[in-house]
Amino acid sequence: MIKVAIVGAGAISSRHVEGYLKFPERAKIVAVADIYEDKAAKHVSDYHLDAVSVSDYKQLLADPNIDLVTICTPPSTHAQIAIDFLLAGKHVLVEKPMAASLAECDAMIAAAKKSGKILSVVAQNxxxxxxxxxxxxxxxxxxxxxxxxxxxxxxxxxxxxxxxxxxxxxxxxxxxxxxxxxxxxxxxxxxxxxxxxxxxxxxxxxxxxxxxxxxxxxxxxxxxxxxxxxxxxxxxxxxxxxxxxxxxxxxxxxxxxxxxxxxxxxxxxxxxxxxxxxxxxxxxxxxxxxEYQEHAGQIENVLTALENHGEVLIDGNEGRxxxxxxxxxxxxxxxxxxxxxxxxxxxxxxxxxxxxxxVPRFYEKTGSVERFENNIITTSGN
Known part of the structure; x- marks a missing residue:
């Protein structure tokens, strides 16, 4: 059984939670982290997870009970979180885009190589x-x-x-x-x-x-x-x-x-x-x-790679x-x-x-809200 932590409890993370729940005999979500701890706790409650909720992902770095981490945070945070978990001996599946720069991509790839752990980048389509x-x-x-x-x-x-x-x-x-x-x-x-x-x-x-x-x-x-x-x-x-x-x-x-x-x-x-x-x-x-489409398909691919000591379809080099x-x-x-x-x-x-x-800055960002009450998203058109 592969033990999984979800880091980031925003809208896209639901696709990951639901993806892992399709494989109850192969994976178990044991932790959810978000800077808004109530959002992490809501995931645990809504999906009836036997998991802890925390506000700081660093609380999970040394947890020997975690094998695989899914990162669903804003893009600017992907690199540091991924590197921290890879060097802590965890496998990582990170949402798109992989990072905010090619330098960050290379640092993530280097961390995966150093740790010997899998780094996979979401490209669910x-x-x-x-x-x-x-x-x-x-x-x-x-x-x-x-x-x-x-x-x-x-x-x-x-x-x-x-x-x-x-x-x-x-x-x-x-x-x-x-x-x-x-x-x-x-x-x-x-x-x-x-x-x-x-x-x-x-x-x-x-x-x-x-x-x-x-x-x-x-x-x-x-x-x-x-x-x-x-x-x-x-x-x-x-x-x-x-x-x-x-x-x-x-x-x-x-x-x-x-x-x-x-x-x-x-x-x-x-x-x-x-x-x-x-x-x-x-x-x-x-x-x-x-057989398994989109996020569930990629999650299945990562689980199979971990179980068989194989390779993933979309690794850090592909994401780069x-x-x-x-x-x-x-x-x-x-x-x-x-x-x-x-x-x-x-x-x-x-x-x-x-x-x-x-790069040009077309306008000044004028509005800023912490979260939307309506958390519904669409991830594909026609």
Whole structure:
């Protein structure tokens, strides 16, 4: 039985608690920590946990009864908490984004290596059936090479969203929608296609004058293969339609799953190639659906790795790749020039202090509330 501590009892932590509760024979939550101890205690009560609640995560560092720690705190705190627990001999699953800078990512990875413990970074959408199957189709190159990739990470958040005390500043949130909303789709892009070699981006804040950070960004990408891509990250899109689209040599593939293949007529105009589509669809259909979806799927992956002394699907290095692409978007949008990848260790944007000294502050954060009474969140659109 793997003993688990949850650090951070905000809205997203419920997904983790519910995920662990799907595996009662394999994992048990024994502690919940939050700076507001009553929130931690409410988790214990609401979910009928046989667990202690504490206000300071450091009270749990030396607890020999804890094997695995899930971190669900604001992004600016991820690195220190993760490093503390790793060096205390605990395995760590940390919510996205992994950290506030590449330097912090590297410190977390180093702590995991030193301790010999697992560090896994949440990217729960990799554990969705359409994404997993799309990855298999792309890996097999059934539709040929990728010519153009399109990421639409469209979300909508009201003005009051940024009133929560830790949101809306570069210091505490680490960024806006590019870092905290599009992270899942950006992670999927680099998982499926690899990192680009060049990024050219712009960003703005068009609807949230109570936040320093961006509420929309757009990036153009160039890959070593010669393919190109584009990413739109937004919290101003009504309807929240999100998709990944890969235009390949012989067909269009996307998530949510959609397939279209064209063949040229004699004059070069397209006609639909249904026979080719059927071949790809048959390959797609032969793979079973993912048994455990999203957070539960990632938690199951971590539990299996611990039980079998194996590896996790999304480790610290994978989490770092995603953040590197996001940092490149921020750098390009801030300096108004293309940015080459990988970023160097002496790049000003490598550290949090360097990034904060260089990014624009669109507005001054004017509202600050400790918590919202309504703790309901949505974690996906259509």
């Amino acid at each position: 990799r554990f969705r059936t359409p994404w997993m199957k799309l990855k298999r189709v792309l890996d097999e190159k059934l539709a040929g090479e990728i010519l153009h990739a399109q990421v639409n990470s469209y979300w909508w958040r009201g003005h009051s969203y940024y009133d929560l005390w830790w949101r809306g500043t570069w210091e505490s949130e680490g960024g806006g929608c590019t870092l905290n909303h599009a992270v899942h789709h950006i992670d999927a892009l680099q998982w499926m296609m690899g990192l680009p070699t060049e990024v050219y981006a712009m960003m703005s804040n068009v609807a949230h004058d109570n936040a320093e950070v961006e509420d929309i960004s757009m990036a153009m990408l160039r890959f070593a293969s010669g393919g190109v891509g584009q990413i739109t990250s937004s919290v101003v899109h009504h309807g929240q339609e999100q998709q990944l689209v890969f235009q390949c040599q012989h067909a269009r593939l996307s998530a949510p799953w959609n397939l279209y293949a064209s063949a040229p007529m004699q004059n070069g105009f397209p006609e639909r190639n249904t026979e080719f589509e059927q071949n790809i669809q048959d390959f797609y259909d032969k793979f079973p659906d993912v 790749k995603t953040l590197e692409l996001i940092v490149a978007i921020y750098k390009s949008a801030s300096i108004g020039k293309p940015v080459r990848l990988p970023l160097a260790f002496d790049d000003p944007f490598y550290t949090k202090d360097g990034l904060m000294a260089s």
